[in-house]
Amino acid sequence: MNTYQVRIVRSDEKGVSRGVETFSVALADRMTVLDALFSIQANQDPSLSFRCACRVGMCGTCAMTINAVPRLACKTQVGRLDSPSVTIAPLPNLPVVKDLVISLEPFFEQWKKIKPALHSEARDSNELARIPAGSPYARETPRKRDCITCGICYAACGVKATSGEYLGPAAINKAFLRILDPRDDATEERLDVINGERAGIWRCHTQFGCTAACPKKIDLTDTLVRLKRAMLFPSKLKKLKKKGVSKAVS
Numbered sequence: 001m002n003t004y005q006v007r008i009v010r011s012d013e014k015g016v017s018r019g020v021e022t023f024s025v026a027l028a029d030r031m032t033v034l035d036a037l038f039s040i041q042a043n044q045d046p047s048l049s050f051r052c053a054c055r056v057g058m059c060g061t062c063a064m065t066i067n068a069v070p071r072l073a074c075k076t077q078v079g080r081l082d083s084p085s086v087t088i089a090p091l092p093n094l095p096v097v098k099d100l101v102i103s104l105e106p107f108f109e110q111w112k113k114i115k116p117a118l119h120s121e122a123r124d125s126n127e128l129a130r131i132p133a134g135s136p137y138a139r140e141t142p143r144k145r146d147c148i149t150c151g152i153c154y155a156a157c158g159v160k161a162t163s164g165e166y167l168g169p170a171a172i173n174k175a176f177l178r179i180l181d182p183r184d185d186a187t188e189e190r191l192d193v194i195n196g197e198r199a200g201i202w203r204c205h206t207q208f209g210c211t212a213a214c215p216k217k218i219d220l221t222d223t224l225v226r227l228k229r230a231m232l233f234p235s236k237l238k239k240l241k242k243k244g245v246s247k248a249v250s
Contacts, residue, residue: 002026002027003024003025003026003027004024004025004026004027004036004078004085004086005022005023005024005025005084005085005086006022006023006024006025006036006037006040006085006086006088007020007021007022007023007085007086007087007088008020008021008022008023008037008040008048008087008088008089008099008100009087009088009089009090009099009100010099011090011096011098011099012098013097013098015095015096015097015098020087021045023040023044023045025039025040026039027078027079029079030077030079031077031078031079032073032074032075032076032077032078033064033066033071033073033074033076033077033078033086033088034050034052034055034062034073034074034076035078036078036086037050037073037088037100048099048100049097049098049099049100049101050062050064050073050099050100050101051100051101052073052074054074055074056074057072057074057075057215058148059148059150060072060148060149060150060151060152060215061150062074063091063150063151063152063155063215064088064089064090064091064100065088065089065090065091065092065155066081066086066087066088067081067083067086067087068087069156069213070091070092070152070155070156070213071152071213071215072150072152072215073088075215088100090102091151091152091154091155092155092161093106093154093155093157093160093161094106094107094151094154094155102151104149104151106164107149107151107154107168107170108149110154110166110167110168110171110199111149111170111171111174113167113171113193113199114167114171114172114174114175114178114190114193114194115175115178115186115189115190115193116171116174116175116178118178118181118183118184119178119184119185119186120183120184120185121183121184121185122183129182129183131182131183135182136180137180137181137182140180141176141177141180143217143218143219144173144176144177144218144219144223145177146216146218147170147173147174147216147218148215148216149170150215151170152213152214152215153168153169153170153209153210153213153214153220154168154169154170155213156209156210156212156213157169157207157209157210158205158207158209159203159204159205159207163198163203165198165199166198166199166203167193167194167199167200169204169210169220169223169224170220172194172200172201172204172220172223172224172227173218173220173223175190175193175194175227176223176226176227178190179191179227179230191230191231194227194231195231201224201227201228201231202228204221204224204228206221206224206225208221
């Protein structure tokens with residue numbers, strides 16, 4: 001069995017850097033980066049800290065920087081990295097708690113600003129909403145609903161690296177879904193937030209980093225471009241919402 005060099009950026013319990021530490025790991029068939037971390041923790045250094053939960057790419061908990069690219073450790077196979085070694089670091093643009101563990105608090109603080117919950121326009125209705133399959137919401141949003149709030153797009157965003165106020169791609173994508181949702185009546189409030197000069201969509205430089213890194217293949221750049229157009233032609237956006245629902249919301 002071949003061995004593989006795993007270089008890990010370490011830090012103490014206060015997030016203070018301890019440099020890079022190298023481990024040799026026996027490379028098993030189809031071994032993921034997460035498997036390698038478990039092997040190191042079990043056999044070489046029990047103090048190594050990282051997060052994981054589902055281990056199948058659904059929760060986003062094991063997001064980290066692998067060979068300079070933000071990825072999910074559970075979905076990244078060591079043998080497919082095409083590299084003699086792997087370097088693992090915590091996600092950038094977020095505070096480090098210890099080793100590979102980061103705090104997502106800044107990510108969710110931005111997420112909350114766009115009012116992510118559904119604000120129904122018919123809260124007291126007893127009827128279910130029916131959104132036709134051919135409606136703009138049903139037609140244009142299916143591939144944008146799969147966000148697992150892993151923070152990878154936030155970490156991959158070049159603008160976010162220099163602007164703490166920027167909402168970030170995930171929050172803006174969630175705003176887009178709610179704005180286009182015909183059942184929601186908080187459109188104007190969300191548009192005010194994403195139209196902000198320092199935090200809103202105009203800060204995006206269309207670098208495609210978020211789209212390239214997203215583990216769920218959400219075209220976040222497309223979302224941002226659509227919203228920029230909507231801000232220039234808001235009447236068209238309102239027409240899309242009106243066409244999208246045929247019943248009141250329960």
